[in-house]
Amino acid sequence: MYRRSGRGRVLLLVFIALSLVIITLDFRQNPGGPLKRARDLAATVVAPVQRGFSAVTRPVGDFFSSLGDLTDLRSKNERLEEDLAEAESDAAALPQIEEDLAVLQEYFELDKSWRQMDRVTAPVIGRAPSNYKWAVEIDRGRSSGIRPDMSVIAPQGLVGKVIRAGSNTATVLLLIDPDGAASATVEGEGNNGTIRGNGGSELLSLEFIRTDADVNVGDTVVTSGQDGGIFPRGINIGSVAEVGGEEADVSKDITVEPFVDFDGLTYVTVLLETGDRIAEDRAESR
Amino acid sequence: MSATARDVKTPSVLADIGVARGAAIAALIVLAVALQSTLLARLTLLGVRPQLVLVVVVILAFLDGERVGLVTGFFGGLLIDLLLPGSIIGLTALVYTCIGYGVGLFRQFAPTESVLSPVFGVAMASALAEFGYAAMAIMLGQPWVSIGFTAKVAGLVVLYNTLMTPFAFPLVRRVADRFRPERVHTWS
Known part of the structure; x- marks a missing residue:
């Protein structure tokens, strides 16, 4: 028993050291490093199983969610x-x-309107397996023209942006993630701000809108197109749920209820003329 | 021929797990990750997802001890990290490694015949894993992770994981037992 515990302790130290090395490598790596390839490999291994589970469980989930809608059909x-x-x-x-x-x-x-842009619609096959990250895995990737930083929308409005594109799958960071943000404005109001996710809450925060701006509960918030090509102008985001902040503050505290039901996403659309491509086109035209 | 405790060759980690069993456990982890990110991700409790991979790691550690627990914890956690965009790779691996080791080490104090032992183990491990992850995330520069949010997530994950354990335990034990290698102790 003594020897077994001793060997277990050594093994524990080895794996703790290995974890710390990986954490350090992750902090120091540049885009396209070995861990990026490991991410692609992990997604490739898990995607077929996710695809299978999604195909089987989607009708079950849809059935239960549609039961509540029967009365007003x-x-x-x-x-x-x-x-x-x-x-x-x-x-x-x-x-x-x-x-x-x-x-x-x-x-x-x-700029070209997002309504006229080439697009590809993809089924959602998985969600981030964590309570600290809000992202979905979609069943289309580089082979369909998808690249990192492209805008992703649903019929109701903005969903987020592509942050990883494998050959046949891609990862979309949702707008409700704390790392998800977009340049936004209140429709009919000239002020530009930043819409940001809060993680645990489904509500979004609109920051940097000046205190003298005329913003009311119920106003529509849309993208302002000031992200260097990631999010085109005029995509619906949500409606203003609360306006706060003191007069002495530099900016208002605005809470926005998104139009998109992020939990119920089954299909999303990627705008293929956003992200790097549009940024490159702009740079060339200058 | 006489033999003492020192002469008994203890099996290595690889012998503890075995190649066929290692493959079966790897498949079990991939399956758990896929389930956690598809069906279970839609069946949330107040927006919180259960952590099936952690449940599998704890059950394996409970059945086979600290070495199997820490190795499966490391690889299960690493797979989750790799599938989480923009997260710190290695963080879940580190937390699950320690959880797997801890459960394996302290199983000797649990009544082996009691069905409540693995359930209690999963509940404790789930709370420790959530708070451990949140503490590490804050230290590594994710300031939005608050104590209030972590407490809510930890409470619901403990509840959800505990409810899943009676269903997951027989399945994991079946896989673990089916491919268990013969333990050969040689006497010199």
């Missing part, structure tokens, strides 16, 4: 039919509007 259906009729009439005028927009963009040298 009829009214929702009627509303959708009305929306469809309206959308069909709008669609007839769309080609002309797009043509006019393209001419105006070229004339005034405006």
